Amino acid sequence: MVPIVVPKGDPSLGEKLAHLPKEARKQYKSSDADRVARRLAKKKARIALGNDGVKTLGKDRERVRKGPTVNKGVQRKVESKGRVRSDKSLAKRNAKK
16 A cells, blocks of 8 residues: 655644635635645545545444334324413413513
């Protein structure tokens, strides 16, 4: 296996872009050829490690497809518990806080 070299980035990039609006930051980052090349190299290195059997960080669960649910979208009628509140209690509950 040939190790893929991932070039180092500019650690001061965040400070340079902090004053710009979000769209301008996105535009600057996408047009920076060194940054795009570094991210692509990082992605290729991660894929290469995955192909060699090295476990990557992420969720350790296996996705299972759920079966169809019954009565999807149908709301159940909520029955009253039979509790009776006093007039004082109702006024207190409905009072604006």
